[in-house]
Amino acid sequence: MRTCVIFNPAARGEKARRFRHQLDAIGSHCALKATTAPDDARRLAAEAVADGFELIVAAGGDGTVNEVLNGLGDALDGFARARLGVLPLGTVNVFARELKIPLRIERAWEVLQRGRETRIDLPRVEFSANGKSQKKYFIQLAGAGLDARAIELADWSLKKKAGPLAYVLAGLKALHEPKSKITVSADGQNFTGELVLIGNGRLYGGPFGVFPQAELRNGLLDVCVFPRVTWPTLFRCVPALLTRQRLPENLVRRFRARTFALTGETTTAFELDGEWAGRLPATFSVERERLRVIAP
Numbered sequence: 586m587r588t589c590v591i592f593n594p595a596a597r598g599e600k601a602r603r604f605r606h607q608l609d610a611i612g613s614h615c616a617l618k619a620t621t622a623p624d625d626a627r628r629l630a631a632e633a634v635a636d637g638f639e640l641i642v643a644a645g646g647d648g649t650v651n652e653v654l655n656g657l658g659d660a661l662d663g664f665a666r667a668r669l670g671v672l673p674l675g676t677v678n679v680f681a682r683e684l685k686i687p688l689r690i691e692r693a694w695e696v697l698q699r700g701r702e703t704r705i706d707l708p709r710v711e712f713s714a715n716g717k718s719q720k721k722y723f724i725q726l727a728g729a730g731l732d733a734r735a736i737e738l739a740d741w742s743l744k745k746k747a748g749p750l751a752y753v754l755a756g757l758k759a760l761h762e763p764k765s766k767i768t769v770s771a772d773g774q775n776f777t778g779e780l781v782l783i784g785n786g787r788l789y790g791g792p793f794g795v796f797p798q799a800e801l802r803n804g805l806l807d808v809c810v811f812p813r814v815t816w817p818t819l820f821r822c823v824p825a826l827l828t829r830q831r832l833p834e835n836l837v838r839r840f841r842a843r844t845f846a847l848t849g850e851t852t853t854a855f856e857l858d859g860e861w862a863g864r865l866p867a868t869f870s871v872e873r874e875r876l877r878v879i880a881p
Contacts, residue, residue: 586639586640586668586699587615587616587637587638587706588614588615588616588638588639588641588642588670588697589614589615589616589617589618589629589630589633589636589638589641590611590616590617590618590642590644590646591620591626591630591633591641591642591643591653592604592617592618592619592620592644592648592649592672592674593619593620593626593644593645593649595618595689596618598652598795600674600690601672601674602686603690604674604690605646605674607690607691607694608701611694614698615642616633616638616838617651618711621729623793624652624657624684625652625697626645626649626653627652627653627655627656627659628653629656630643630653630656630657630659630660631656631657631659631660631663632653632656633656633667634656634657634660634661634663634666634667635660635661638667638670638807639666639667639668639696640667640669640670640700640732640824640879641653641667641668641669641670642665642669642670642671642672642697643669643671643672644672644781645674645681646673646674646675646677646678646856646859647675647677647678647679647724647859647860648675648858648859648860649674649675649859650669650680650724650858651695651722651723651724651858651860653669654722654723655722656875657669658709658722664707664875664876664877667877668702668877668878668879669876669877669878669879670879671691671693671696671878672693672694672697672830673685673686673690673693673822673877674690674848676861677748677766677790677791677857677873679726679748679786679788679791679858680724680786681693681788681794682788682789682791683725683776683786683788683801684878684880685880685881686702686880686881687881688749690734690740691831695881696879696880697879698708698850699881700879701881702877702879702880703774703877703878703879704802704874704875704878704881705724705785705801705802705874705876705878705879706785706801706802706803706805706871706872706873706874706875706876707722707724707737707871707872707875707876708718708722708723708724708727708783708785708803708806708869708870708871708872709722709723709768709869709870709871710723710727710855710857710862710863710867710868710869711867711868711870712855712863712864712865712866712868713866714737714863714864714869715859720864721857721862721863722856723785723857723862723877724785724858725781725784725785725786725788725858726782726784726785726786726788726789726857726858726859727782727783727855727856727857727858727862728780728781728782728855728856729767729780729781729847729849729853729855729856729867730764730765730767730778730779730780730781730811730814730849730853731759731760731764731779731780731814732780732782732852733854733855733856733861733862734759734762734854735758735759736856736859736860736861737854737861738758738759739754752832752868754777754828760814760815760816760819761788761850764779764814765779765849765852765853766778766779766781766849766850767779767781767847767848767849767853767865768847768848768849769781769806769808769810769845769846769847770845770846770848771808771840771844771845771846772824772842772845773843774836775794776796776810776840777810777812778810778811778812778813779811779812779814780810780811780814781806781808781809781810781811781847782796782808782809783800783806783807783808783809783869784796784806784807784808784809785799785806785871786799786801787808792830793826793830793831794830794831795809795831795832796809797831798835798841802873802874803873804843804872804873805841805842805843805871806842806843806845806869806871806875808839808840808842808845809832809837809838809839809843810838810839811836811837812837821833821836827850843870843871844868844869844870845868845869846866846867846868847865847867847868847869848866849865849866850865851864851865852864853865854868879880
């Protein structure tokens with residue numbers, strides 16, 4: 586299987602250093618393409634599909650995986666022509682954890698070499714930016730409201746030094762700001778809240794099972810709506826997440842849908858796979874088992 590590995594040569598951290606030490610060994614089995622700017626992984630992935638590579642590997646965190654995923658979507662028949670692979674080098678690596686891809690680079694590379702393919706659902710969002718219609722894919726999770734605002738506020742240099750703590754600090758800062766109401770419209774019903782989380786898989790933010798009933802292959806997205814996001818809400822959610830890795834169910838409303846719309850103030854942001862993506866309104870949908878992924 587012709588393989589192309591896309592990576593950021595400037596990535597920091599112990600995992601990135603171990604990966605660079607193994608570049609010669611990995612490069613003997615595949616083509617290596619280094620990014621030089623934000624969104625470069627998306628362009629390189631689309632080019633790799635056009636060049637006939639059958640496996641496109643995102644060597645990085647969830648943001649890199651998302652860029653490569655969208656590059657597959659940009660290429661003509663990209664999802665039919667190529668598979669997605671992951672070498673988890675990021676801070677949290679939620680998608681790798683979901684598929685039980687080893688977090689050690691050596692073992693993750695062995696998984697890719699074995700080449701076992703599985704098919705999973707492919708979610709997407711449609712929205713407007715600068716007066717133009719946009720479409721983006723995501724692979725694991727999305728959110729609108731507080732979590733997207735925290736991602737906006739997160740300090741990049743602190744993220745590299747402190748990892749998930751940077752998001753925690755940004756989230757505390759976002760809690761002090763006024764919050765807009767978000768309306769979710771699905772199957773003739775409306776749900777309103779200050780935070781909306783969307784899951785293709787079970788995990789959010791690492792090991793936390795925010796979407797305990799989610800499945801990667803059922804053709805549905807799981808939606809979790811927080812009617813209010815306040816300090817008391819936070820104080821009740823955090824211990825439950827840390828001890829049981831679950832949310833207190835009496836604080837949220839849940840539903841599943843194949844497609845739904847999010848509306849709110851035009852300043853309300855949404856994120857995809859832990860990266861800021863755009864602003865509401867937006868329409869979410871999912872295609873069943875369209876994405877081919879290499880997994881254990």
